[in-house]
Amino acid sequence: MGASETYRRFDPWRTSPVREESRSQIVESHYFNVDRVALSSPQVGQFERYIVTENDGDTVGVLAMTDDGMIPFIEQYRIPTHRWTLEIPAGHATGPDDKPLDVARRKLREEAGFEASHFAQFTRFINTPSFSTQHTALFYATGLTPVARSGFGPETPRSDVRMLSLDDAYRMAVNGTIVDAKSIIAVLRLYSAPDHVIEEA
Structure with a gap:
């Protein structure tokens, strides 16, 4: 396999490696909101992330x-x-x-x-x-x-x-x-x- 080759084509929409268990909004503003998200995966178990979600488009x-x-x-x-x-x-x-x-x-x-x-x-x-x-x-x-x-x-x-x-x-x-x-x-x-x-x- 050459340096410029990969084992598969890049697919940004392939199956997610984690599962979203729950989501709750903890901050609300005119520009963005912040969600607390609980996730899990077979490799690491359960974990949390905080995600900023933009309002009203780009x-x-x-x-x-x-x-x-x-x-x-x-x-x-x-x-x-x-x-x-x-x-x-x-x-x-x-x-x-x-x-x-x-x-x-x-x-x-x-x-x-x-x-x-x-x-x-x-x-x-x-x-x-x-x-x-x-x-x-x-x-x-x-x-x-x-x-x-x-x-x-x-x-x-x-x-x-x-x-x-x-x-x-x-x-x-x-x-x-x-x-x-x-x-x-x-x-x-x-x-x-x-x-x-x-x-x-």
Whole structure:
């Protein structure tokens, strides 16, 4: 068997090796809930896990690009890590009828101060599969028009927008200046395969 071969094809939906015995919700919020889940398996017996379940669909991020090749990043103060981050505009649904594209349009306008004539979803990923159901859908937005910004959270009442070229954003992702996962994924995805992303858009 060669180094690139495996004993079987990868199947993400094959039979689960554990059995869920019970589940109870212990935290409820507008954004996510937390469940205590009891599980068992023949190998290890019974055990518990705490699972964060996302409400109202995917988190959404927007990698937007102006006609002259600049990408807006938002300066955000993040309370859990007590630090400032540079992030692409992002957010989540405010209700079950709020679709990912609606979120993308709203967050680009509120956080970055742009409207876009075209959006295309170019990737989707699981944020932390070890303890959360959270998925993030990333959109590529073009045909930008400046508009007034309107959305400011209590953590960062007047967050600044920094316009970066793709080359600069790539360097900042690689050297650790940009540490936000969705922003790194978006930048590396565009940098490594720009033609594929642009074709989708």
